[in-house]
Amino acid sequence: QRCLSLIKSTKFLNAYITVAEETALKQAEESEKRYKRGQPLGVLDGIPIAVKDNFNTAGIETTCASNMLKGYISPYNATVVQKLLDQGAVLLGKTNLDEFAMGSGSTDGVFGPVRNPWSYSRQYKEKSVPKSHSEDKDSNWVITGGSSGGSAAAVSSFTCFAALGSDTGGSTRNPAAHCGVVGLKPTYGLISRHGLIPLVNSMDVPGILTRCVDDAAVVLGSLAGHDPKDSTTIQDNFKPFELSDLTDVSKLSIGIPKEYHAPGLSSEILALWSKAADLFKNAGAKVIEVSLPHTRYSIVCYHVLCTAEVASNMARFDGLEYGHRSDMNKSTESMYAATRREGFNDVVRGRILSGNYFLLKQNYENYFIKAQKVRRLIANDFVKVFGSGVDILLTPTTLSDAIPYMEFIKEDNRTRSAQDDILTQAANMAGLPAINVPTALSERGLPVGLQFIGRSFQEKQLLTVAKWFEKQVKFPMIQLDEVKRHDHGVFQHQKSASFLEHRT
Amino acid sequence: PYKVVGLEIHAQISSNSKLFSGSQVQFAAPPNSLVSFFDASLPGTLPVLNRRCVEAAVMTGLALNCSINKKSLFDRKHYFYADLPAGYQITQQRVPIAVNGSLSYSLCIDNKMSQMVTKTVRIKQIQLEQDSGKSLHDDVRSQTLVDLNRAGVGLMEVVMEPDMCCGEEAAAAVRELQLILQTLGSSQAVMAEGQLRVDANVSVHHPGEPYGVRTEVKNINSIRFLAKAVDYEIERQIEELESGGTILNETRAFDSKLGCTVPMRDKEGKQDYRFMPEPNLPPLILYNARSLPANMNHQQVVNIDWIHERLPDLPSVKRAKLVEQYGILPEHSFTLLNEAGLTEFFEDVIKQTQMKPKKVIGWILNDLLSYLKQHSLTVKESPVSSFLLADLLNRLEKKEISSTAAKQVFAELWKGEGKTPLEIVKEKKLQLIQDQEDLERICQAVMAIKSGNRKVLNKLIGLVQRETQGRSNPVLVKQLLEKKLSE
Numbered sequence: 001q002r003c004l005s006l007i008k009s010t011k012f013l014n015a016y017i018t019v020a021e022e023t024a025l026k027q028a029e030e031s032e033k034r035y036k037r038g039q040p041l042g043v044l045d046g047i048p049i050a051v052k053d054n055f056n057t058a059g060i061e062t063t064c065a066s067n068m069l070k071g072y073i074s075p076y077n078a079t080v081v082q083k084l085l086d087q088g089a090v091l092l093g094k095t096n097l098d099e100f101a102m103g104s105g106s107t108d109g110v111f112g113p114v115r116n117p118w119s120y121s122r123q124y125k126e127k128s129v130p131k132s133h134s135e136d137k138d139s140n141w142v143i144t145g146g147s148s149g150g151s152a153a154a155v156s157s158f159t160c161f162a163a164l165g166s167d168t169g170g171s172t173r174n175p176a177a178h179c180g181v182v183g184l185k186p187t188y189g190l191i192s193r194h195g196l197i198p199l200v201n202s203m204d205v206p207g208i209l210t211r212c213v214d215d216a217a218v219v220l221g222s223l224a225g226h227d228p229k230d231s232t233t234i235q236d237n238f239k240p241f242e243l244s245d246l247t248d249v250s251k252l253s254i255g256i257p258k259e260y261h262a263p264g265l266s267s268e269i270l271a272l273w274s275k276a277a278d279l280f281k282n283a284g285a286k287v288i289e290v291s292l293p294h295t296r297y298s299i300v301c302y303h304v305l306c307t308a309e310v311a312s313n314m315a316r317f318d319g320l321e322y323g324h325r326s327d328m329n330k331s332t333e334s335m336y337a338a339t340r341r342e343g344f345n346d347v348v349r350g351r352i353l354s355g356n357y358f359l360l361k362q363n364y365e366n367y368f369i370k371a372q373k374v375r376r377l378i379a380n381d382f383v384k385v386f387g388s389g390v391d392i393l394l395t396p397t398t399l400s401d402a403i404p405y406m407e408f409i410k411e412d413n414r415t416r417s418a419q420d421d422i423l424t425q426a427a428n429m430a431g432l433p434a435i436n437v438p439t440a441l442s443e444r445g446l447p448v449g450l451q452f453i454g455r456s457f458q459e460k461q462l463l464t465v466a467k468w469f470e471k472q473v474k475f476p477m478i479q480l481d482e483v484k485r486h487d488h489g490v491f492q493h494q495k496s497a498s499f500l501e502h503r504t
Numbered sequence: 505p506y507k508v509v510g511l512e513i514h515a516q517i518s519s520n521s522k523l524f525s526g527s528q529v530q531f532a533a534p535p536n537s538l539v540s541f542f543d544a545s546l547p548g549t550l551p552v553l554n555r556r557c558v559e560a561a562v563m564t565g566l567a568l569n570c571s572i573n574k575k576s577l578f579d580r581k582h583y584f585y586a587d588l589p590a591g592y593q594i595t596q597q598r599v600p601i602a603v604n605g606s607l608s609y610s611l612c613i614d615n616k617m618s619q620m621v622t623k624t625v626r627i628k629q630i631q632l633e634q635d636s637g638k639s640l641h642d643d644v645r646s647q648t649l650v651d652l653n654r655a656g657v658g659l660m661e662v663v664m665e666p667d668m669c670c671g672e673e674a675a676a677a678v679r680e681l682q683l684i685l686q687t688l689g690s691s692q693a694v695m696a697e698g699q700l701r702v703d704a705n706v707s708v709h710h711p712g713e714p715y716g717v718r719t720e721v722k723n724i725n726s727i728r729f730l731a732k733a734v735d736y737e738i739e740r741q742i743e744e745l746e747s748g749g750t751i752l753n754e755t756r757a758f759d760s761k762l763g764c765t766v767p768m769r770d771k772e773g774k775q776d777y778r779f780m781p782e783p784n785l786p787p788l789i790l791y792n793a794r795s796l797p798a799n800m801n802h803q804q805v806v807n808i809d810w811i812h813e814r815l816p817d818l819p820s821v822k823r824a825k826l827v828e829q830y831g832i833l834p835e836h837s838f839t840l841l842n843e844a845g846l847t848e849f850f851e852d853v854i855k856q857t858q859m860k861p862k863k864v865i866g867w868i869l870n871d872l873l874s875y876l877k878q879h880s881l882t883v884k885e886s887p888v889s890s891f892l893l894a895d896l897l898n899r900l901e902k903k904e905i906s907s908t909a910a911k912q913v914f915a916e917l918w919k920g921e922g923k924t925p926l927e928i929v930k931e932k933k934l935q936l937i938q939d940q941e942d943l944e945r946i947c948q949a950v951m952a953i954k955s956g957n958r959k960v961l962n963k964l965i966g967l968v969q970r971e972t973q974g975r976s977n978p979v980l981v982k983q984l985l986e987k988k989l990s991e
Contacts, residue, residue: 056548069547076541078548197547201783230550231785235804312580312780315591316545320650332586332648359582359778368780 078195106149170424
């Protein structure tokens with residue numbers, strides 16, 4: 001109930017598209033009963049969670065922030081949603097995103113942009129200089145990053161304890177960094193995509209957003225594993241793990257990829273990255289510079305492969321079986337065309353056009369096949385580095401802290417995506433697990449995170465290192481007027497037992 | 505001129521559920537009652553490969569002497585159409601499941617069953633792909649009705665190289681393929697139910713010159729129409745070229761009422777299908793005994809050798825066995841296999857009768873089959889069971905009745921009134937009169953009517969026969985009359 005009222009009081013963030021108040025209260029009630037009987041379904045029983053609106057939820061609208069699916073009520077739950085519900089989690093609602101998860105700001109959905117809760121934090125307000133006192137203080141709000149901005153904002157503003165996002169080129173890690181929360185991208189094939197409305201089938205993964213690394217491990221434990229409904233999930237049995245406290249990092253080898261010193265990287269983040277490297281070094285870990293030489297080709301490569309798959313995946317939206325259907329009825333073709341023009345925004349349509357271009361017979365070899373080969377090279381870069389003894393890579397997650405919305409929209413979606421994805425998309429190309437850990441506040445009082453990239457299916461090692469780092473940096477709690485709390489510590493990660501504490 | 509005919513055949517796989525989803529496969533169900541979330545292309549659904557469909561394709565590939573690709577891939581073929589909900593079909597364009605096979609079929613020369621020649625057509629490949637739904641165009645109400653029951657059903661596309669040269673060859677090849685599929689059980693291959701669809705590629709050229717432009721002929725609904733369509737198209741092309749025209753690389757539809765091919769309106773311009781690998785399906789890996797990993801879950805694996813060992817006898821093998829075992833002619837074996845259930849019927853009769861197979865076959869092919877055809881019945885629907893026929897043939901063998909009488913009994917049996925041959929024989933008084941004294945008396949009676957004359961001996965025999973309604977043993981009658989006449 002506290003979460004639901006908090007959602008209401010933070011409505012201006014626009015983090016939620018749909019709030020499922022009735023069903024959530026019912027689920028909470030059921031959970032209470034189970035606890036009274038001493039029979040909770042698991043650690044997540046009764047825990048309020050939010051789900052990005054590109055996951056199918058039976059009976060609750062799933063829109064992908066698009067006119068195409070406005071009012072669409074799916075008849076089935078995505079596997080990850082079902083798993084959470086089976087554990088007794090309480091589904092609060094569906095969170096806002098860029099339309100069909102295309103974007104890096106969570107600004108291009110039909111329900112409007114998501115506002116970063118940190119825009120309203122004391123930390124940010126203290127540091128921001130009002131330009132003129134007649135200026136609406138609201139106009140200075142910063143973006144959440146994207147495309148899982150709604151989920152990141154929901155977790156960041158305490159309206160839920162964990163949220164599902166999706167990550168195709170960085171869509172979970174990017175907003176996690178800007179909103180100061182943990183954002184985990186699992187290895188491709190570890191968590192089922194069944195029910196996740198796809199952007200790029202060969203790169204999409206469900207993402208996990210929480211306030212601390214331990215929580216992420218718990219959620220991962222309940223979601224990972226083979227799903228017969230998703231043929232791209234691995235068959236191996238997954239054993240959920242609890243994270244131990246790392247005391248000795250001397251056996252660790254941390255790689256610092258020099259290509260991630262990308263053009264446009266703010267000096268602030270560069271310094272933070274360096275400081276983090278020193279942190280590991282001083283604690284006894286081996287910290288070495290490594291090279292991922294094909295990093296600079298990843299944007300173009302991603303662009304070709306992403307748009308090609310998008311063009312294909314969006315072909316099903318024709319208004320015939322579900323979703324928006326235009327009134328145009330002169331012919332099937334004209335109905336299709338009108339429906340798709342009315343249902344999709346410019347970003348989506350732009351990607352479809354590009355993608356179809358690359359898939360044309362005369363272009364396929366030069367673009368698609370070439371991009372696949374480059375993708376292989378990018379993936380091999382990581383194989384080589386991990387094969388040479390490096391355990392974890394440490395990189396920045398974003399080029400800078402969150403910028404004001406008014407500034408962000410000066411460039412178009414494509415430009416922004418190309419800029420912002422540079423540090424995150426290679427992990428998607430290679431299918432590797434990666435996590436954003438909130439590290440410090442910038443000079444403007446906004447969160448900055450750093451990214452750890454691990455070996456395939458070595459989430460345990462990745463999260464163990466991330467947890468150690470989290471403990472070292474002691475990222476501060478957001479100070480929001482709206483968030484009334486009485487028992488929260490000063491440091492966010494102290495809520496590691498947050499799931500259990502919530503029960504009291 | 506050389507006539508070049510190739511075929512693209514789509515055979516619906518006989519399976520309980522569809523190629524990539526669990527919805528049922530069933531003919532003529534209420535519209536949109538067999539549609540899963542995946543079939544309707546609901547966003548977020550993913551394909552899951554049906555093992556039975558893979559086995560069906562492997563069986564078919566082996567039966568057609570193909571190399572089975574141990575690794576094959578799935579692709580998306582994009583085009584927009586109301587009966588294709590996802591906007592793409594999942595097929596195997598890059599690497600199909602089976603390649604480079606052959607099919608042998610037989611033709612009668614000059615329509616004489618006695619002269620058969622064997623021909624071979626190369627099989628280019630067999631690929632697994634999804635069937636589309638059905639759309640019905642209602643021009644009156646300017647609407648299209650879409651039924652997705654068929655959307656996603658598994659198909660095997662069998663591509664036959666242009667080794668055929670006329671409608672008859674095409675028809676014979678397809679007929680043989682149909683028999684093979686039905687024998688394997690991989691497809692029921694009934695054209696009338698859309699389980700077997702054939703498109704023909706036809707072109708003509710002069711010897712020594714390069715191949716001519718080819719047209720694709722669709723909308724062929726039976727094997728008979730296939731032969732007609734191909735022959736018509738060949739003629740059309742020859743006439744067109746001889747009168748100085750050109751052949752367009754187009755798709756034409758066969759109009760069965762008019763017996764001709766007409767250009768199809770909606771295939772204007774070349775379609776670019778924008779093929780792309782299907783990212784949701786890993787490569788399909790098949791194993792044989794050698795490559796099978798030790799700890800593999802049996803349920804997850806398709807073993808080519810295991811399937812090979814369990815292949816049933818193919819039609820060509822069955823025919824050879826029939827010829828060898830029963831001493832029937834090759835063309836007989838073709839007819840036996842051509843009619844569903846006829847071979848079993850034949851063999852059932854053989855089991856229950858002393859009559860030699862060489863004689864039984866005559867009854868099966870000339871009598872039973874012609875009656876069935878006359879009444880448009882299948883062997884299963886035959887009012888005369890193998891038991892009854894065997895009974896009848898036994899009586900004929902034992903000379904209880906003449907062959908003429910036997911035919912009469914057969915006609916009676918056909919009425920299906922539940923009478924046994926014995927009952928009919930008694931009822932119609934068809935027994936051969938074997939008793940010498942009886943026959944003597946009858947002959948004397950007949951002779952009393954007519955004056956004795958050697959020249960009318962045969963006439964007398966005929967009269968005796970008529971008098972006894974064909975039941976008298978003609979050999980005995982002749983002897984008796986001769987004796988009488990010489991007295």
